[in-house]
Amino acid sequence: MFSGCSTSGDAGACVPARAAVINRVDSAPAAGAPAKPGRKIKVNPLRCKSESCDGLLAFEETDEGFLMGNMILLADEVEGRRFFPCPKCRGRNLVDEVEHGGRTRVRVFGFEPDE
Numbered sequence: 001m002f003s004g005c006s007t008s009g010d011a012g013a014c015v016p017a018r019a020a021v022i023n024r025v026d027s028a029p030a031a032g033a034p035a036k037p038g039r040k041i042k043v044n045p046l047r048c049k050s051e052s053c054d055g056l057l058a059f060e061e062t063d064e065g066f067l068m069g070n071m072i073l074l075a076d077e078v079e080g081r082r083f084f085p086c087p088k089c090r091g092r093n094l095v096d097e098v099e100h101g102g103r104t105r106v107r108v109f110g111f112e113p114d115e
């Protein structure tokens, strides 16, 4: 259940990993501070995630790997899976929604070649 717990056979002695993280944050509040608001976001053209293709898609992604705008609305959907088809190799660049900084963002998380 708790990741990082190495105790075996005695669950009562196990400290959940999350509690340890909270204690560390309390004692060092400035460590690993998040990026300043208003920071200029670097945007790159979205490229096909196939290493052998590298085709250009008509979308942009930030240097954090998130797409600009709510592009999930433009994704094709087959059997509940959403993706952008690559215009070059026709493979599927799989996308999903993730929570990041209190906002729902869209990212490409995988690739499937054309069948």
Ligand SMILES: [Zn+2]
Binding pocket: 048, 049, 050, 053, 054, 055, 086, 087, 088, 089, 090, 091
């Ligand atoms: Zn491609």
